[in-house]
Each structure stands twice: as C-alpha cells, then as structure tokens.
Amino acid sequence: MNVRRIDPHAERIRRNRLHPRYQEFMHPAWRWTGPNGVTRIDPHAIGAVGPNGIRRIDRSGAVVEAQPPTSSPIESGPSRRMVVIDDPAGFVMVVPECPEGRLSDHDRDLLGLARQLADGQSLAVTAVTFQGAVAGLEDAGADRWIDLSACVEGDCYDPESRLAALLSVETAMTPRHWLFADSFPGGGDLGRRLAARLSRSSSHGANARAATRVWQIAEGLGLSRAGGRQDIQRELPLILLALPECAEPVSETRHEARPISIDAAGSMTSDMTAVGVVDLGRVAVDPQQIPLAQAPFILSAGRGIGDWAGFHHAAEVLGASEGASRVAVDDGNMPRTRQVGATGTFVSASCYIAVGISGAVQHLQGIAKCQRVVAINRDPGCDMVKRADLALIADGDAVLAAVCARLGKPMADVPATESRGERYHDAA
Amino acid sequence: MTPPDAAACPVVALVSSGHHPVSGRPGRAREDARAVEMGLTLAGARLQLVHAGNAEEPALRDYLGMYHGLDDSAAQGELALLPMTTADDAVPLLATWLANSGCRLVLAGQRAECGEGSGLLPYLLAERLGWTIVSGAATIERVGADRVTLLQVLPQGQRRRLEVSLPCLITVDALAPPPRQSAFGPARRGRIHVVDGLTAEEDSASGEWRWQPARARPKRLKVVKSGNARDRFRAAAAKSSAAGGQVLTDLTPEQAADRLIAYLREEKILNDEMP
Structure with a gap:
C-alpha cells in the first residue's frame, strides 16, 4: 500500500518565497526516485538556455553554462531578399509625406501598395521626396528615388512649386501610376492638384480622374470609398490617393532606392510667374486648447x-x-x-x-x-x-x-x- | 477679426446635400454648413449660395435657414440652382456660372457626403477658372482688395497662416467654427432661383464604375513571418512595449533635468532658442 507522504516542512518553505532555502525546495533535482521506486526525470529542469534562446540538453557530460540570449530573434528577423530592377518597363511614382523627415506608417503602406502594382510587371517603384535624404526607403520598397528638394523651399507650404516639380517628373518619365497619401493638407492636396492639372491635357483625358480614398486593390481593380456609404470599384487610373492601411508594408524584400536626377529646374521658371499661395508661417496655438487626442x-x-x-x-x-x-x-x-x-x-x-x-x-x-x-x-x-x-x-x-x-x-x-x-x- | 471688405468681393458658397452620420437622414453636409457659416460671418446676407443638382433637394432649405442673426434682420437667403441629374458633370456648369457671376471668393466643404465624394470638384473648378485654391481653412482672418489671409488646419491641432491671391477658392475643414442652427422661418423665406440656359453634360469618366455598398475595412492582423514556433509564440505573447528604453538611475534632480532637456532638444520637441 502506497501512502503519499507530505513533508509539511518542505511545503511551508515552498509557500514562502522569502525563505533562504526556497530555491532549493522549489527547483529540486532533475532526477529523483518516485514513491514506487521508479526513477523520475524532469526534462524541464535539465539543460541550459543557449545563446539563441533555445534550451539545449547536452548529454556529453560537459558543463553547459546558461547564457542570456544575445539579441532578440524577433527584432533581427529573417534576412531580407535583395531585389534589383535594372531596366524597368515603367514607373510607379510614390510621393510619401514624410512628416518630421521620416517615413510614416501611412507612407510605408503606400510603398507596399506600389509594390503590389509593380510586382509581376517589372515596374520600378520610385519614391519622390521633397526634403532630401529620407532614411529607410530601401527597406520600405523603393527601387528608385527622385530628390526634388532643390525645386522647393524647405519646409514651407508652396503647393504650386511642388506641383510644377511633379509635372516635370511626369513629362520626363510618363509613369504608369502616381500614388499619394490621401490626407489634408499634404498628399491629398498635392495629388488633387496634379489630377486637376493633368485632366486638362488631352493625352490623359478621363484616365486622369483620380481615384480618391482608395483602401484596397484586388485583381487590378481599385476600391475607393465614396460618399453615402458606397464604395466605387473601378479600373486603376493614373493617380491614386490611398487611405492608411491600404496595403501591407514591405517586409520580405530589400530594394536599392537608386537616385535618379531629373532636370526639374528648367520647367519651374515658366510656371512661377504668379505665386497664388504664400506661407506666412506657423501660428502659435495654446497647447491647452488643442484637443488632447491630437496634442503633439x-x-x-x-x-x-x-x-x-x-x-x-x-x-x-x-x-x-x-x-x-x-x-x-x-x-x-x-x-x-x-x-x-x-x-x-x-x-x-x-x-x-x-x-x-x-x-x-x-x-x-x-x-x-x-x-x-x-x-x-x-x-x-x-x-x-x-x-x-x-x-x-x-x-x-x-x-x-x-x-x-x-x-x-x-x-x-x-x-x-x-x-x-x-x-x-x-x-x- | 478685422471687418472684411466684402462689398468689393462678393462671396459665394457651394452647397451640397448631406446626411446625418448616424441616422442617415438627409440634411446639411457638415463641411458645407461650416463654409456657409464662414461666408455669413464674412459677407452677411450678401452671401450667395449655389447648388448644382435637383431643385427638390430637402437639404437646400436647411442652408437657407441659416440666414438669421445678421445685421440686416430682414435679409433672406438666395440660392442659385443649376439643374442637372446625378449622372451629369457639375464642373462645367459651376465653372460657367462662376465665371459669369463676377464673384472672387468661393467657399466650399472639403468633400461631399453623397455621390462620388472625392473632393476633386474644387480643384477641377479652380483649374478650369485659373483661380487659386487652398484647402482646409479654419478661419478667414482678413479679406483685402486682392489678398485673403487665412489659417489652415494642420495635423496635431496646429495652424498655419497663408496669404492667398484673389480670385480664389477656399475649402473649409471640419475643424472650422461650428455652423449656426437652421431656422424654419428663414428657410421658408429664402428664395431658390433656378438658372436657365445652362446645358448639363453627362459625366463621361464615371460611366464604367461599379457602385456597391461600403464594406467594413478589414482589421490589420499582426502577422509574424518566422519559421520558428518559438518566435511566433513570443511575438504573440509579447506586450506592446518599447524595447531598448534607456533607464537612468541615481540622478540628482538637476542631472535628470539636464538629461530630459537634452533628449527633448535631440528629438526637436524643444526648440533651441530657449536657454
């Protein structure tokens, strides 16, 4: 007859984390003899956690030191595959907003959407930036990069000169698509200006009617949110203004973001005769008056x-x-x-x-x-x-x-x- | 606000039909109502409303009902209606009417609540008329002889002051001052003037579109691409916390203050002019 014997002294120590012998009783030896005389082995108690964070049991007899994991394997991730497109069949232009000079989540979604349009047709995704070098364009999925910071004046709001610079890119490269972030007063404003300007030219015609608030592209058709709780499904036009989370950002590939120079300065001077909008700078806003949800x-x-x-x-x-x-x-x-x-x-x-x-x-x-x-x-x-x-x-x-x-x-x-x-x- | 010189500059507001965001009941469009409110503060009863569409639209009377509380108590609203069907293109009609009306300042909401709702119409109008366009106005500060000064809404509650040359088209953001209520009496007294002699053209671009009820957008899932079950489990069980944060202990308050100020300057949250 087997009677399970309880050692009240040991139980008491196990309940008290502050007891000096707590560790010894709580983590007993990995091998012990059970009440029936059978040798029991606790597999969780043996071995040591190796440098890549996985527990290893070494039966060779050598002493294995437990090492803390050197780096988290989630952060390092699998290495990305390099993709190089040498002579593209066409271009997909992406104009990221880059608030504070870096790519936002919305910008990464846009570049992911551009990859969705470009992959399989050997088109090159081209990022068009107005503020010089932007970090992370390679990982975000840009094959080419056009820097238009020479054509515009730094950080101020000058939609007309930006529009002129984009028009010179349009004439030089005739891209397949333009992608903008649909947000005011950034990409949504600039994209609509470009759409309005291109709708005048005869070569584009109806194709230039931009698809706004695009939130999904499937099977070559875009879904854009319209008013009155309706969606519009339509062929992809030249200009797309996309909502946040329109596509998954690029995570598996790395691209080269090769700089391209465009002679944009020549076309600028002709359009810049009359400046309609002058930026007089930011206005100081009382921080207590800003709604808390928006406060920076x-x-x-x-x-x-x-x-x-x-x-x-x-x-x-x-x-x-x-x-x-x-x-x-x-x-x-x-x-x-x-x-x-x-x-x-x-x-x-x-x-x-x-x-x-x-x-x-x-x-x-x-x-x-x-x-x-x-x-x-x-x-x-x-x-x-x-x-x-x-x-x-x-x-x-x-x-x-x-x-x-x-x-x-x-x-x-x-x-x-x-x-x-x-x-x-x-x-x- | 400085008294605007609106007599030299007739103000026009473009209005469209809207619907209540929850009940779906037809009424004023929220941004268009803010544009009308802005026009009434600028020009009083001289504000002219324009709508391209159906004369029987119930929302039009709601806009006319906003002509109260003005200097001229006997004033009544006037709305020019350019008749067209929903399949027609509003841009040529409005462009022709605006070119003939002699107005120099046009206010509109950023985006319509019914129909295509793309927000492209003000841009197409401005392009066709050769006017300046500015989007997202919060306040119009001053209307001069050939310049308008206004505040534009930026993200995170910020504002930017812009100077715009007339004639111009200004779209009004949802953060502009809220519109006054629509009253029954002014809505009955207001006049709807149907403009004849303009022929609407069919909108050729939208012919092949397929309209469907709006679907809910799928929620983005957090997918961890890893062949390792341990990584996938850790990513699923991980708390959303910024890894690699810097913890500084054993600081006097002065040292902590220095570190904080240095961090805020580095992240460009404090500007460097402060000592």
Whole structure:
C-alpha cells in the first residue's frame, strides 16, 4: 500500500518565497526516485538556455553554462531578399509625406501598395521626396528615388512649386501610376492638384480622374470609398490617393532606392510667374486648447506629483498640453477631460512625458500610439519605466522644478496673475 | 477679426446635400454648413449660395435657414440652382456660372457626403477658372482688395497662416467654427432661383464604375513571418512595449533635468532658442 507522504516542512518553505532555502525546495533535482521506486526525470529542469534562446540538453557530460540570449530573434528577423530592377518597363511614382523627415506608417503602406502594382510587371517603384535624404526607403520598397528638394523651399507650404516639380517628373518619365497619401493638407492636396492639372491635357483625358480614398486593390481593380456609404470599384487610373492601411508594408524584400536626377529646374521658371499661395508661417496655438487626442506634446501627471502649481508651471514652460492619470483626476487635482487612458482619452502624441505615473494597463493602452515616451518616476520597476524610451529615476516634483530653472523660468519668478491668452491664437 | 471688405468681393458658397452620420437622414453636409457659416460671418446676407443638382433637394432649405442673426434682420437667403441629374458633370456648369457671376471668393466643404465624394470638384473648378485654391481653412482672418489671409488646419491641432491671391477658392475643414442652427422661418423665406440656359453634360469618366455598398475595412492582423514556433509564440505573447528604453538611475534632480532637456532638444520637441 502506497501512502503519499507530505513533508509539511518542505511545503511551508515552498509557500514562502522569502525563505533562504526556497530555491532549493522549489527547483529540486532533475532526477529523483518516485514513491514506487521508479526513477523520475524532469526534462524541464535539465539543460541550459543557449545563446539563441533555445534550451539545449547536452548529454556529453560537459558543463553547459546558461547564457542570456544575445539579441532578440524577433527584432533581427529573417534576412531580407535583395531585389534589383535594372531596366524597368515603367514607373510607379510614390510621393510619401514624410512628416518630421521620416517615413510614416501611412507612407510605408503606400510603398507596399506600389509594390503590389509593380510586382509581376517589372515596374520600378520610385519614391519622390521633397526634403532630401529620407532614411529607410530601401527597406520600405523603393527601387528608385527622385530628390526634388532643390525645386522647393524647405519646409514651407508652396503647393504650386511642388506641383510644377511633379509635372516635370511626369513629362520626363510618363509613369504608369502616381500614388499619394490621401490626407489634408499634404498628399491629398498635392495629388488633387496634379489630377486637376493633368485632366486638362488631352493625352490623359478621363484616365486622369483620380481615384480618391482608395483602401484596397484586388485583381487590378481599385476600391475607393465614396460618399453615402458606397464604395466605387473601378479600373486603376493614373493617380491614386490611398487611405492608411491600404496595403501591407514591405517586409520580405530589400530594394536599392537608386537616385535618379531629373532636370526639374528648367520647367519651374515658366510656371512661377504668379505665386497664388504664400506661407506666412506657423501660428502659435495654446497647447491647452488643442484637443488632447491630437496634442503633439503632453506632460502628464499621476499620484507621484505633490506640487500641482509647479506642474502647471512646468507644462507652460515646456509648451506642453497637460494630461493626467486616473488617480490624479479622481483625487480632484485635474479635470476629467484631461484623463489619459482607456476610460479617458486615447492620445497620439509624438512625445509623452509621464511624471509620477506607474503605468496601469488602462493608462498604457491610452498611450499605445505615442511615438516617444519619457517616464520620470521614483520606482525603477514600474510598468511605465519598462514602456518608456527614456526613464529617469528621480522625484517628479524636483525634476520639473529643475527643468523650469534650467530653462530660465523658475517658479518663484512668475507673478501670480500672468495673462496667458495673448501669446496664442485661439484654436478652439 | 478685422471687418472684411466684402462689398468689393462678393462671396459665394457651394452647397451640397448631406446626411446625418448616424441616422442617415438627409440634411446639411457638415463641411458645407461650416463654409456657409464662414461666408455669413464674412459677407452677411450678401452671401450667395449655389447648388448644382435637383431643385427638390430637402437639404437646400436647411442652408437657407441659416440666414438669421445678421445685421440686416430682414435679409433672406438666395440660392442659385443649376439643374442637372446625378449622372451629369457639375464642373462645367459651376465653372460657367462662376465665371459669369463676377464673384472672387468661393467657399466650399472639403468633400461631399453623397455621390462620388472625392473632393476633386474644387480643384477641377479652380483649374478650369485659373483661380487659386487652398484647402482646409479654419478661419478667414482678413479679406483685402486682392489678398485673403487665412489659417489652415494642420495635423496635431496646429495652424498655419497663408496669404492667398484673389480670385480664389477656399475649402473649409471640419475643424472650422461650428455652423449656426437652421431656422424654419428663414428657410421658408429664402428664395431658390433656378438658372436657365445652362446645358448639363453627362459625366463621361464615371460611366464604367461599379457602385456597391461600403464594406467594413478589414482589421490589420499582426502577422509574424518566422519559421520558428518559438518566435511566433513570443511575438504573440509579447506586450506592446518599447524595447531598448534607456533607464537612468541615481540622478540628482538637476542631472535628470539636464538629461530630459537634452533628449527633448535631440528629438526637436524643444526648440533651441530657449536657454
């Protein structure tokens, strides 16, 4: 008769993680003799995790050291196949928006859509940029690259000279398709201008009527979203303006992004007689008036903040919109409209500074779309520190006060009644 | 806002029929109503409305009902209707009418809510008339003798000031000031003036299109392309967290502030003019 014997002493140690012999009892030897006298082997307890993250059991008798994985295999990924198109049958032009000088997700989707059109017909996907070198065009799927930064003036809004530069590309290369991102006032504006200009020329005619808000291309037909809950299925025209997530971005191939030079300067001078639109520059907008979901720069406060006046002052000095965690709102320190997270607002800031927020799951969901997250917190083990691109382990109040002092506007100097409305345009 | 010199510059708003986003009930188009509101603040009762389409359209009276609360209390709205069917092309009709009307400033919504809804019409009109076009206006600040100053909507709540030469066509963004309510009395009193003598042409480009009810767009799936089951499992189980974040410990507040300011400058969020 077999009786299962329980060692109450060992059970007690296994329940207590703080016991000095906890590890010994919790992870017993990999081989032991069972109650029936049979030798038992725990296969999970033997071997060691190798450098590529896979557990190896070495039966040769050599001692295998457990090594931490050197690099995550997910990030390195399989190596991409190089694709070179030497003499293309035609061109598919893509005009990426490149906000802040780098390819956005929408731009990568556009290039993926262009690959979908080009593959199988030996067309070359050509990226047309207005701001000089853009990183990552090779991996995003561009075979050729035309730099038109010489034809336009830097960052300002001059749709007419951009249109003239695109027209010179059109006459020089006669591409099969033009792809734009359908967003105002960027690619959606420029693509419609090009479509309107080309509709005048007799060679294109009806083919130049652009397909707007394209969200899918299947079997050579494009689906574009129309008004009144309708879709239009039609042959692919010359110009396509595509919505985000119109296609999968390129992930398996790498392309050469070979620069092509176009003589665009000659055609520019003739069109530039009268400038219709002059850019007078950005207008300062009060960051507190911008809707929180759209705000580009958010300074957010949680339970770790004690000096609320200092926090408001720091937000003003940095020019940031104010956000808050749920605790700060429940305690009455911030209004409900400022709450970030699953029960508040889902924000999409390009920079989000979390001061004294430990990072509840609901809060992390709310900031999932933020590009850069900075955490200032006293607890180095909290979830917000794991999520952050830069984590500063320090006291939030003191850091904010020091930031204001470094930027030349410490809290003490400011008169209590400072009018803030005059510097800004009222955006609301 | 400076008092605009609208007498020298008759303002026209292009209106179209819309529908409620949830109930689908016909009514004003949201962006067109904002364009009419902007025109009423600029020109008051001298704002002229234009619609190309069916005279029986119920939404037209809703636009005429916005002529209230103006300086001239007896003012009533006037809408020029260019008759055409849905298969016709509105661009030549509107271009002919605008060229003959002598107006120099045209306001419209960015995109129609019914029909093709491509947002191309203002661009085709401007190209045909040889006018300037600007999209996405939030506010018109000043109307001068030959220039208009306006604010354009940018992403992330930003604004940009533009100066546009007249004659011009301005499309109004959905973030422009909200439109006033449509009232019953002005809607009844407003006049719809059917313009004769213009012959509509059939739209040749849209003949071969297939219309179908809008399908929901498929959600993008996160596909991990790897032959290794372990990688696929790890990718599926991974939390969405930025890997490779920098953690700095043992900092005095001053050091932390320096690191933060340096990071913000590096990412071009703080400009360098601040000390």
